[in-house]
């Protein structure tokens with residue numbers, strides 16, 4: 223596809239493919255409520271209003287406060303929006319019998335994890351949303367029973383609509399997504415990604431023929447990977463990606479850089495150096511942290527002379543490694559499970575430790591790893 227294809231044609235193509243394609247679900251990743259005979263539609267229908275985006279880009283909102291992403295479970299009446307300029311769209315809240323509190327918690331955690339590297343606050347608080355600058359907030363409405371209005375799609379958004387600053391929301395349709403919290407969390411992160419300006423991560427053959435509009439990733443099981451802006455439903459590790467977009471095989475899109483250009487980066491929570499200010503691990507207890515990007519390394523001091531069990535658990539997106547150094551700062555060993563995302567080892571004596579993204583991930587493209595983790599220190 224030429225890079226000069228007008229936006230409207232791209233949008234139409236996207237709409238058509240979104241409505242027509244269906245994907246067979248894979249058995250190993252299905253929730254108990256799903257069966258292998260069920261099919262999930264493509265992720266979304268995305269629209270574009272290039273003139274509106276161009277007008278908005280002339281005013282830049284400074285990044286003094288985090289971008290607020292409101293995950294709206296409460297139902298909404300969307301009035302006089304770009305979705306229906308002279309009318310009201312009634313979006314019912316999904317009843318608690320279909321979307322339980324634990325499912326909502328899972329969705330909130332999943333979306334927060336996807337945005338953990340950015341200067342972003344993921345919230346359910348209407349107050350947080352109202353307090354944010356108009357061009358630094360987005361409402362994603364989780365609703366259902368709207369196929370008559372919008373078709374059989376998982377989600378719906380306008381590209382770059384956050385920049386418009388006019389409360390245009392995006393939508394996720396939980397019934398179409400089979401009330402599966404992983405599918406819903408993935409779809410929410412994806413639709414929000416469009417509102418930052420992202421397009422789909424796609425896959426092409428060597429001679430530039432489009433093979434998948436929604437890149438379905440590589441591998442399977444614990445270390446299987448897919449991009450947020452592709453088809454993330456069936457893979458364990460999901461990240462932003464620097465890859466070929468739907469605009470063409472020569473049109474690379476660096477998702478992280480685009481989101482950061484809007485939100486700003488999140489400040490590093492732990493430095494990588496070993497010195498008197500290196501954060502000390504508790505003798506028993508937990509520390510949480512974030513690898514904000516693939517090159518981040520978070521240093522800690524195990525100041526305890528006794529052997530301790532150190533578990534480093536991924537929040538879901540990252541495959542982790544743990545570097546162990548002696549108190550002179552010399553590398554002793556690296557723990558990195560070749561088949562799993564976490565580290566669980568016994569470490570003796572006073573040591574410096576560094577958490578980082580694994581360097582032997584078979585399926586995650588280099589540079590794409592990031593995410594939160596928890597370190598648990600206990601008796602061996």
Ligand SMILES: [Zn+2]
Pocket residue numbers: 265266267268412413416422
């Ligand atoms: Zn999409």
